[in-house]
Structures are given as C-alpha cells and as structure tokens.
Amino acid sequence: MKAEVVQETGNPTGHGRPEDWPKYIKDQDWSKYTSEEHDVWKTLFARQSKIVKGRACQEYLDGVAALEMDQNQIPNFNEASKILKAKTGWEVVAVEGLIPDLPFFQLLAERKFPAGDFIRKPDQLDYIQEPDVFHDFFGHVPLLANPVFADYMEAYGKGGLKACQHGTITNLARLYWYTVEFGLIKQDDGMRIYGAGILSSPGETKFAVESDSPNRIGFDLKRIMQTNYRVDDFQQSYFVIDSFDQLFKETYADFSKLYEEIKADKTEYAPEDIAEGDTVLTRGSQEYTQSKA
Ligand code: PHE
Numbered sequence: 001m002k003a004e005v006v007q008e009t010g011n012p013t014g015h016g017r018p019e020d021w022p023k024y025i026k027d028q029d030w031s032k033y034t035s036e037e038h039d040v041w042k043t044l045f046a047r048q049s050k051i052v053k054g055r056a057c058q059e060y061l062d063g064v065a066a067l068e069m070d071q072n073q074i075p076n077f078n079e080a081s082k083i084l085k086a087k088t089g090w091e092v093v094a095v096e097g098l099i100p101d102l103p104f105f106q107l108l109a110e111r112k113f114p115a116g117d118f119i120r121k122p123d124q125l126d127y128i129q130e131p132d133v134f135h136d137f138f139g140h141v142p143l144l145a146n147p148v149f150a151d152y153m154e155a156y157g158k159g160g161l162k163a164c165q166h167g168t169i170t171n172l173a174r175l176y177w178y179t180v181e182f183g184l185i186k187q188d189d190g191m192r193i194y195g196a197g198i199l200s201s202p203g204e205t206k207f208a209v210e211s212d213s214p215n216r217i218g219f220d221l222k223r224i225m226q227t228n229y230r231v232d233d234f235q236q237s238y239f240v241i242d243s244f245d246q247l248f249k250e251t252y253a254d255f256s257k258l259y260e261e262i263k264a265d266k267t268e269y270a271p272e273d274i275a276e277g278d279t280v281l282t283r284g285s286q287e288y289t290q291s292k293a
C-alpha cells in the first residue's frame with residue numbers, strides 16, 4: 001500500500017468536478033466475492049488484528065468493536081453504513097479505485113466515505129498499488145464511528161473544495177497524509193496509531209510506534225503543509241496529536257490566510273527533516289532508510 005498517493009495533485013485522474021461524484025460510485029454487489037477473496041480478507045484480518053492491539057489508539061479499537069466486523073468475510077458496505085449512520089451519520093460507498101480530487105472532497109463533505117471494493121490477490125498481501133477494501137475498510141472506516149474524527153473528515157472534504165480555489169490542494173493533501181493516513185496520537189498509555197496507512201500495514205504498524213528510525217514530531221499545521229512525503233516506503237517522520245479534539249480545533253479555522261503565507265514563503269521540508277520550531281518527541285536515527293540506500 002506504500003504507493004497509495006491519496007488524492008494528490010499528481011493524481012492521474014485530475015481534479016474533476018465535485019458534482020460528478022455519483023459517476024464514481026457503484027454498488028458493492030457483495031455477492032460477487034469468491035471464497036478465495038473472503039479468505040484473503042480472513043488472512044489479513046487475523047494477522048493485523050493481533051498487531052494493532054496495544055498499538056492502535058483506543059478510538060480506533062472502539063470503532064472496530066462498534067462495526068461488528070466479521071473476521072471471516074469482506075465487510076458488506078450497506079450493513080456497516082447502517083451502524084455508522086446511526087453513530088455519526090457516515091456511510092461507506094464503493095468506488096473502483098482512486099477518483100479525482102473534487103468528487104472525492106465532495107463525497108467526504110457529504111459524509112460518504114469512498115472505499116475500494118476489490119481485494120488484493122493472495123500473492124500481494126504486503127504490497128498493493130491502489131487502496132483496496134482491506135486498506136480502506138480495516139484502515140479507515142473504524143474511526144468514522146468516532147464523532148470528533150467524523151467531523152474532522154467532513155470538514156476536510158469541505159476544505160478540499162476551498163483549497164482548489166487557492167491552488168493549494170497539494171498542501172492540504174499533506175495534511176491528509178500526515179493525519180488520516182499516517183497520524184500518531186499520544187495517549188495515556190503511550191504512543192498510539194490512528195492513521196489508516198499504518199493500521200493496514202503489518203510492518204509499518206510496528207515500525208511507527210517502536211522503531212528508533214523515524215522522527216516523531218508534535219502536530220504543527222503549517223509545517224505539515226510544507227512537508228513532502230514518501231509514497232514508496234515507511235514514513236521518515238510522523239506527526240503526533242494529543243487528541244482528536246486538538247486535531248479538530250487546530251484545523252477548524254479558515255485556512256485562507258495560511259494558504260497565502262505558504263504560497264508566499266515557499267518553504268518545503270523533506271520527509272526526514274527536523275525544522276526549527278519543531279516539538280521533537282523522538283529524533284529518528286533514519287537507520288532504516290539509510291540501510292536501504
Ligand atoms: N478549516 C479548513 C479551511 O478553512 C478546512 C479543513 C478542516 C481542512 C479540517 C482540513 C481539515 O480550509
């Protein structure tokens with residue numbers, strides 16, 4: 001899943017039009033899955049649910065329980081949506097793969113989470129190009145049952161439509177990357193994960209909380225929007241929030257002024273950089289990345 005470029009400007013499908021979202025969604029048609037496909041889910045689910053215990057944040061684990069996921073079968077989006085709708089008003093809709101930015105933002109703004117409905121092949125358990133149902137559902141959907149995170153995701157969608165007008169989708173996409181996909185959260189019992197890109201990857205789940213290699217830096221909105229990210233391997237830096245309330249509060253205000261500042265000062269950080277003013281929780285050795293060079 002390393003190569004998942006979430007709605008970035010490099011998205012080959014372009015920006016699209018917000019109102020075209022219905023063109024990109026489809027019926028999941030749950031009966032189409034073969035028993036081999038359900039078995040892939042079962043293998044991934046069994047392996048990953050062990051690994052996320054003690055590493056995922058409490059809100060995520062609560063969401064997993066609330067969704068009553070069947071470990072033996074690919075989830076049925078309609079059934080999950082009934083549970084989610086009652087809790088936070090969110091639903092899960094099926095898409096073919098990555099969709100253009102603006103329909104994607106519009107879907108989030110309407111509390112519809114677009115999830116790939118296909119599943120990786122048995123020989124791709126650890127690596128896929130495009131987000132499949134395991135990444136999208138196991139990784140993303142549980143937190144949508146949390147009221148604060150649910151509000152954040154809707155606000156992000158609305159913010160995306162605005163960012164397009166400012167020409168800053170790339171900057172906003174970095175916020176998505178370093179929170180929704182690769183976010184860490186400091187909880188009473190230690191460093192925990194809430195990012196879906198981590199939670200759907202066995203290797204990165206351990207790496208993100210236990211390795212000495214990556215930097216762990218306190219959440220800083222502007223800094224994140226100026227930071228490039230890697231799509232080909234484990235992250236070299238993670239940004240850490242104290243709570244979902246903090247995340248929501250720090251992103252709630254209008255970004256217009258911030259966007260103008262960012263466009264004016266043009267600072268860009270590399271994925272491994274430590275910047276002046278960073279709250280460094282752990283300074284990474286970057287040993288992992290160097291060992292691969
Ligand atoms: N407050 C942001 C804006 O004005 C919108 C936003 C909210 C973006 C939450 C991301 C997350 O553009």
Ligand code: FE
Pocket residue numbers: 004006131135136140181196197
């Ligand atoms: Fe994702």
